Structures are given as C-alpha cells and as structure tokens.
Amino acid sequence: MKSALYLCLLLLGLQVQGQQQEQIQHSPEAQSQADAENLPYVKLAPSNADFAFKLYKQIRDELGDKNIFFSPLSISTAFAMLSLGARSNTLRELHKGLAFNLTQVEEQEIHEGFQHILQLLNDPHRAAQLSVGNALFVDKQVELLQDFSDRVTNFYYAEAVSSNFQDPAEAIKEINKYVETKTHGKFVDFVKNLEPDTVMVLLNYIFFRGSWERPFNNLSTRDDDFFLDAKNSVKVKMMHQNKHFNVHRDEKLSCWIVEIPYKGNVTSFFVLPDEGTMKQVEEALLKETVSDWLRSFQKRKIYLDLPRFSVSSSLDVKSLFEKMGVKEVFSDQADLSGVAKNLLLKVSKAIHKATVDVRENGTEAAAVTMMEIMPLSASFPPPPHITFNKPFLMMIIDKTTDALLFLGKIVNPVAKED
Template sequence: MLFVSISFPGTVKRKMKPTTSLCLLLAGLYTVSQCHQHPRYRNKQDDPKGTYYPGPSSHGEGVYTVKNKTFTKLAPSNADFAFSFYKLVASEATDQNIFFSPISISTSFAMLALGAKSETLMQILEGLSFNLKKIQEQEIHEGFCQLLQLLNRSDSELQLSLGNALFIEETQKPLQKFLDDVKNFYESEVFSTDFNNSSGAENQINSYIEEKTNGKIVKLVENLDPLTTMVLVNYVFFKAHWEKPFSTLYTKEEDFFVDQETSVKVDMMYRKGYYRNYFDEKLSCWLVQIPYNGNVAALFVLPDEGKMKQVEAALLKRTVSNWEKSLHDRKIHLHIPKFSISGTYDVKRIVKHVGMTDLFTEQADLSGITEDNGLLVSKVIHRAMLNVHENGTEAAGATVKEVTWRSGDVPHPPRIRFNRPFLLVILDKYTRTVLFIGKIVNPMKTD
C-alpha cells in the first residue's frame, strides 16, 4: 500500500483548490496449496486490439505474449530501482523484517510522472532508474501499459492484480490530457470525491482499497486533510499456489534463530524433492527457487551466519541474474517456516535518496495535473503484506510430475534449513518483473 499526499505549500484557502493527495496501495498475499496449473495469460478474446499472439510455453501450451514488447525495456530499470529501494529500506530497518512491492511503487510514481514537468519529471523518471538517453518517456508509459495487461491475470490457481484509481475533489478540474493518459496507460479508474467531508472521503477510499485487496488492507487512509483535492491509489493483490505443495503432515515446531542470543518457535514446513538450487561460495549463501503455478517463482536466499550484510550489499540486478543462471535441479531436503508479516514505509523519505527531491518542495512542477500552481507531494506511505503456508493438502489428488529419485543418485541430498534470517524475491518470470522483496528476520513478528 502506498499513500502519497500532494499539497499546496503554506496556508491556502479552498478557493485555490489546494492539497492533492496521491494514495498508492499494495497488498501482497502469498498462499500455497496442492493444486497444479500451467502458465496462463490473457487469451486473444480478452484483447480486442489483438495485442497478443499464441506462443509456446515451457509446458507445450500456448502463452499469449505481446508483439511489440516495449515492456521488456522496463525490466532492467525496474530491477535496479527494486534493489536500490531495498538497500535504502534495509539501512534504516536494521535487524527488522522487510516486505514491499517495488513494482507497486514504480507504477505509482510513473503514473504521477504523467502530471509532472521540467526538472520534477526528470527526477521522478531518473529516480526510478530510467536512463532517458536510452528510453523515451513515451516508451516508459507504453511499457507500463503492456506490463499491467500482462501481470493482471486470475484463474483458479493464481490471482495477480495490479491497478490504479484516482479520487478527485468534485470541484476540481484536472486537465483532460492527464485524465486520458492515466486511463489509457495505467487503466486508472476515476472517482469524484467530496474531500470537504473528510470522513466520507476516507470511507470511500478505504472501501475501495479493502475491496481490491480482498479485505486484507483496511482503514489505510486516516486523518485525511480536508484541503485534499486528489488521491491516487495503486494496489497489488497476489495469491498463488506452490507448484510442489508442502504437506501439513510434515510441519512441526522448530527453533528459528533470530540472532545469536534470540530464538523463537516456528511451524517449519518440510519437503524432500527436486528444486533449482545453488550455493554461492563467494557470498556464502544458499539459493532455492520455489515455483508457483502460473509462471511466478520465489527465490529464497539463505546467507550463512554473519553473512547477511555481505549478501545484501551484493543484491543487484547482475547478482540475481547470475544466481538464476547458476541454479540447477537437484534433490534437497527443504525446510521453510510458515509466517505472516507486513511492512509499512515512509516512501517520501526513502526516495529522496534516489534524487526525487523537488516533488516534495515548493519547487515541484505538477502543472500537468491541473493548471493551478503550487502542488507538491506531502506524504507517501507504502504497505505490503505476506502470508506463507502449506494450505491445501485436501487437494492431494493433484499430480505433480517429478523425476524419480534413484537410489544410486546423490545418496545424501543437502538439507537446506531456513531457520535463520533469509531474503525473498518473488518474480514474474515472463515479464522479468520483481513483484515483491522481503527479508525475514523474525517470522513470528507480524509487523
């Protein structure tokens, strides 16, 4: 969940159409069950413009992709921003759980860029790690448009929805071009809102957020400034099932070592099977990729004791790319804790470190939103949630295809036990989009 408030500086009267709030929402749900599903994207019938065409998937089925793959130009920059943002959060949240959606934050600021001009616009796009010598502003918005179409999908095994909404003061007259662009590029819904009635506006926005996150994020917006003229909401909802489910029969209570002096009891899931994994000797960490149904995968990173900061420092697009190339299928004994965590962040303070400074001062140029001068961003809050568990051994009738383990092969498969702080990256494999990044220091601490 990301909440951004845009304001006029100083004491302003309502007749000047003052504060604009931009509220961006994220809720991420990480659910595991026993079902099996092949990757599936929107089909051709869902796209009247004929954007997609059938192509082969890894399972031999058709997967609908984009002819003009502008979205692929976003992947490197989005990844750079994701890992930069993580390091900034980690520098402030020492020895704390971390969980956020970088694509939610990127999408929100990219949408805001539609209303920005001059230096403010440059700072937003460069702060999102875009090299404007290599990619044009129009391509960025076209890429996000395609990305939203590809990421938004829902079936019985995977639900992923990422969207936007604008709540605009009923007396406010935003520029028509801005309204057209947020609808065309970001599929944003637009609602008329009476911000003079603060409680009514809060209820309207919170009800929308609660509905879009299936009731997981409630009452995000509180104490809304009555001078607000616009709120922008960005939401992400993710619910998926493990391709190779865990059985609750093997879950048992074990110790999780938060640090050298502290341990907590957790419900530890267990499964023996083939997973793509790798031990990085240079960084001293185990890597295990656990796939979901629906072409999404979670990369679990387990640093050796005392090596977390070393691994975090190396957390770059290049590092993760090298990890993925090094992963290979091998049978392992895998132990993963069940946990639920959430994270709330003051994004305004964090993104100042990547050069987005004018946006929050009287130097802000948001004249692409409205002809009124003086808009600035006063608040940016992001909230994300994560829930990891086995869920669904009642669906044990599903078949999981896996290479048979022969008695003569690797008699002692490694045992990888995530019983100390670890990292987590959830990736949409088709678009190469980092959906979520987390660090689990204490799985028993929810926030």
C-alpha cells in the same frame, strides 16, 4: 500554499495454496528474439530491477534488523503514473529516482511498458491470481487536464473517482471501502486521516494469490527454532519437502538460492546467507547478481525446511525517496502542472503497506493427505539439507514480464508490525 496530493501505495501479497486453473501463457515467444527485446516492457525490466534493489538498500539502512516486505513494482507504477503530470526538474528527479535511463528507453516507452505489464499481470487466465490497479480520488472542485486524464486511463487503467474532500470523513470512508474491496478485506481502515488541504488521492494496489507447484504436506510441518542471531531464537512452524528444486550455491557470496515455483508463470527465490554474511549478500543485490543466479541454477534433490510465516510492513515512501534524491515533488517547488487546471500541487504524503502469508495450504477448511512412495536409492553425495532457520531474503518474480513483484527480508517470522 500548494494543495496536497496524497499518494497511497498499497500492496497485498498473499501466498496461499489451493486449486487453480492451468495458465494460458501469453508471452512474446512467437516473435523473433530481436522483436521481443524491443518491446517496451522488456526494455523497462532492467530499470525496474535497478530501482527495486536501490530502494531495498535504502529501506534496509533505515529499518536496520527488521522484517522488510514491499512491492517495487507497486511503488514504481504509482510514481511513473504521477510522472505523466510532472514537468521540468520534478520530472527529471522522478526519472532518476525510478532508475529510468532515457538514453536506453524513451519516455513514451516507459508508459507503454507499464501498460503492457499491467495487461499481462491482470490476465484473468493466469494460474496465480494477480490483480494490479490504480485509482485517482479527485475533489469535485478539481478539474484534471484532459491530456493527463486520458494518459493515466490509457497507460495505467486508472479509475477516476469524484470525491468530496471538503467532507474528509466521507472521503476517507469512500477510499477505505475501495481498498477493502480491492484487497478482499485484507486492509480495513487503511487511511486514518487526511491533511486539511488534500484535494486528490492516488492509489495503487496489488493482490497476489499463488499456489505452489508442489505444495508442502502439512503433516510434515513441525515446531522448530528460528535463530534471530547467535543468542536469540523464536519458535516457528517449519515446513518440509524432500524433492528436486532449482538450487545454486554461491560460494563467492556464501549463500544458498532455492527457486520455489508457483503454478503458472510466477516463481519465488529464497536466499539463505551463511552466518554473518547477510550484509555482503544485500550489498551484492543487483540485477546482474540475480541474472547470474538464474544462469547457475541446477535441478537437484534437497532437503528443504522453510518456516510458515506471515509478516506485514509499512513504509514512509516520502522519507525514503527524499533520501534517494527525489525531493522536489514533495516540496513547494514541485511542478505537477500537467495534472490539473489552474492548481499548484505537491505530494504531501506517500505511504506503502504490504503483507505476505506463506504456508503449506491456504484453505484451512480442507485437508489433503498424500504419501509419496518411491524406491530406495543410494545417493552419493547425499542431498544438501537447506534449512531457512535464520534471516533470509525472498523475491517473487513474474516470468512473463520479468517484473520483480515482491522483495523482502525475513528477520523474524513471528514478529508483528510496529
């Protein structure tokens, strides 16, 4: 029997509004266009986008009409790190599943790309607070191969923690304490149990806190209906703004796309399909579609209604990956011979948890009242009124790296996780 490697993919996406420092930009703009396009993280962006939308559709098919929220970057980072120890067909399946095209980006460039993404995302000078990290909890009796240990540390900044898995309760306590600390207390008792033969836990986390470039005024928030379908609705707190945004109306897909930027270099897209067109918009979710939306944005004044919401989700990544053709790494045929000395390993479990909180003001103890006074103007035609009062899609993108940090579908803003 192969020893078990427990893969924990942990995401915390917390969007709140508060005072932040101005961001110091770190971008390749000073380099020539040709040089910038050859940077590993730039070459990696199309693959990561392909993987994100492919995984989204697999999740959609499995969950049906439920809230979806996950971090494609968190999942791809964890499995890319694991691939450093994979060999033969196990490695080929991982590369294919993660949408890495080795004719366009070399294997070394994949890891250099993630290394650069992690450097840029963890920049302490960013206006949006963002921390991404990896850890390996390794049984005291397991000796990692030096090459694997060096590369996960060099490319993925992984912390290696020596643990005693012979005492599962103590190991679980240690892992949960780490998770709770790294996610600022948002995930407590994350790991409930470990399989008896577990010898290693690989963990990835993301914590995000961003403030809107232009916060919503909480005095404008009101109770409103959110329509789950043609017959059913729930009450939500609906936020409101009447300002200029980047907006695009995609007539072909019958949807509105509104960009709501955060301070710094992170932005969000909210996609509102017309009644009955969600599935066709989901099917069209490709990197080319998002690129078209980016090119088509126009700055225009709109009446925007967006619900305040907080949703969480849990994913069985093992099941999802197996349905996407990544099977061997979870089986007794797994070849992870590049991880540890004299030890046959397979991934026994891969889980991913995510939570997101979208609201006007993230500090309940403070309140700001602001009135904007402007001259009346006759606008013709009148600004469109875009109301997110039915299921919609959202994505959060880091503009420095083009990384799709978060991707989700909000079907019911007040639903609790199953």
